[in-house]
Amino acid sequence: MSKLEEKSERELVLIVDALNLFTRHFVAHPAMGSNGQHVGGIVGFLYSIVRFAEDFKPTNIVIVWEGGGSKRKRDLFSNYKQKRRPAKLNRNYEELPDTVENRNHQISTLIKILSYTPIIQLYVPECEADDVIGYISKYRFRESRKAIVSSDKDFYQLLDSKTVIYSPTWKKIVTKKEVIEKFGISPENFCLAKSLCGDPADNIPGVKGVGFKTLAKRFPTLREESAVYIPDIIRQCETMISEGSKVKAIKNISESESLIKRNWRLVHLDTANLSPGQIESINQNIDTFSPRRNKIMTMKALIAEGIQTFNVDRLFLSLVHLRNAHE
Numbered sequence: 001m002s003k004l005e006e007k008s009e010r011e012l013v014l015i016v017d018a019l020n021l022f023t024r025h026f027v028a029h030p031a032m033g034s035n036g037q038h039v040g041g042i043v044g045f046l047y048s049i050v051r052f053a054e055d056f057k058p059t060n061i062v063i064v065w066e067g068g069g070s071k072r073k074r075d076l077f078s079n080y081k082q083k084r085r086p087a088k089l090n091r092n093y094e095e096l097p098d099t100v101e102n103r104n105h106q107i108s109t110l111i112k113i114l115s116y117t118p119i120i121q122l123y124v125p126e127c128e129a130d131d132v133i134g135y136i137s138k139y140r141f142r143e144s145r146k147a148i149v150s151s152d153k154d155f156y157q158l159l160d161s162k163t164v165i166y167s168p169t170w171k172k173i174v175t176k177k178e179v180i181e182k183f184g185i186s187p188e189n190f191c192l193a194k195s196l197c198g199d200p201a202d203n204i205p206g207v208k209g210v211g212f213k214t215l216a217k218r219f220p221t222l223r224e225e226s227a228v229y230i231p232d233i234i235r236q237c238e239t240m241i242s243e244g245s246k247v248k249a250i251k252n253i254s255e256s257e258s259l260i261k262r263n264w265r266l267v268h269l270d271t272a273n274l275s276p277g278q279i280e281s282i283n284q285n286i287d288t289f290s291p292r293r294n295k296i297m298t299m300k301a302l303i304a305e306g307i308q309t310f311n312v313d314r315l316f317l318s319l320v321h322l323r324n325a326h327e
Contacts, residue, residue: 011059011060011141011144011145012057012058012144012145013058013059013061013141013145013146014052014056014060014062014146014149015064015133015136015137015146016049016052016061016062016063016149016150017064017129017130017149017152018064018065018066018129019066019107019129020151020168021149021150021168022041022045022106022107023041024151025040025041025043025044026040026044026103026106029041031307037102037305038099038102038106039307041103041107042106042109042110042305042307043307046310047310048168049061049315050314052149052166053318053321053322054318058321059322060144060322061119062136062286063114063121063122064121064122064123064129064132064133065111065121065123065129066128066129067124067125067126067127067128067132068126069081069126069128070127071126072272072273072275073128073266073273076265076266077262077266079203080202080266081202081203109301115292116292116293116294116297116301117293117298117315118292118293118319119319120286120289122282122285124274124278124281124282127273127274128273130154130155130269131269131273131274133155133158134270135269135271135274135282136282136286137163138158138269138270139271144162145163146164147163147164147165147166147173148165149166149168150165150167150168151167151168151170153190153194154194154267154269155269156174156179156187157187157190157191157267157268157269158269159175159176159187160176183212183216184215184217184223185212185223186222186224186225188224188225188226188227189222189224189227191267191268191269192222192228192229192230193212193215194263195230195261195264195267195268196210196233196263197211197212197215198263202266204263204266204267206259206263207253207256207259207260208249209248209252210249218247218249218250219236221236230257230261230264233260234254234257237250291322293316293319295312295313298316299312
């Protein structure tokens with residue numbers, strides 16, 4: 001084994017889909033600060049980071065925040081995410097004043113608190129966290145073992161021998177095996193499957209009558225590790241039709257090549273939806289990151305929010321494995 005391979009085997013990068021994790025705690029965690037404001041998003045997020053750090057013992061933690069959405073994707077499809085349901089507000093209280101303002105304040109506070117730690121935070125304007133995570137997983141940390149924290153199924157396409165996903169929804173680690181067992185589709189073909197099925201959550205229409213079950217049944221090759229591409233699936237449909245298939249979904253797929261290609265560009269996590277400037281920004285932020293271990297400022301920030309019982313010592317102890325924790 002080469003020194004590079006030995007290093008990559010020791011390294012584990014924990015990549016956190018920040019807004020996805022924060023929202024999960026914001027809508028469900030009932031914690032209130034001594035000042036009477038809801039702080040569940042902050043408390044739940046921080047304790048999750050502690051638990052992940054203790055369980056995974058990562059050498060790096062990268063937290064990726066949303067950058068206001070992707071202009072490239074909106075230019076490609078103007079209705080992209082247009083009809084998404086608004087983010088849920090905290091469901092534990094019937095009358096919680098200024099809830100949107102409170103949510104934004106909690107996020108800002110989290111960003112400030114995390115800046116006192118040896119945790120890398122990324123925010124790229126006019127860019128989705130999904131695309132940033134796709135880039136750093138496939139390119140920036142290509143040789144490292146990785147664990148992505150998110151309940152977003154878009155990341156299933158990133159699963160490989162070095163990458164797993166921890167799903168807060170499933171409360172378990174998701175690997176290639178789990179995805180194949182649940183969907184009948186391999187991670188190598190998950191992006192193609194989503195391009196065919198669409199994604200109602202992001203207002204991406206799919207081919208009429210096509211779902212994961214239909215694809216798994218009609219196209220067993222999608223279960224294999226070998227990647228299947230759009231021209232392949234179109235040819236398969238045309239062959240089935242020429243052999244007498246009357247299945248409506250097959251006909252619809254054969255007539256929807258342009259729709260499928262557009263959807264692929266929307267859901268594929270690579271570099272196509274990142275500009276050279278955005279990629280440079282990601283790399284520069286990682287290269288120039290200056291880690292901190294400032295317990296006092298962390299405690300002050302928490303006390304200012306009325307959070308008095310959070311275990312700051314445990315937070316910093318959980319981060320001791322970070323490669324840059326002692327710098």
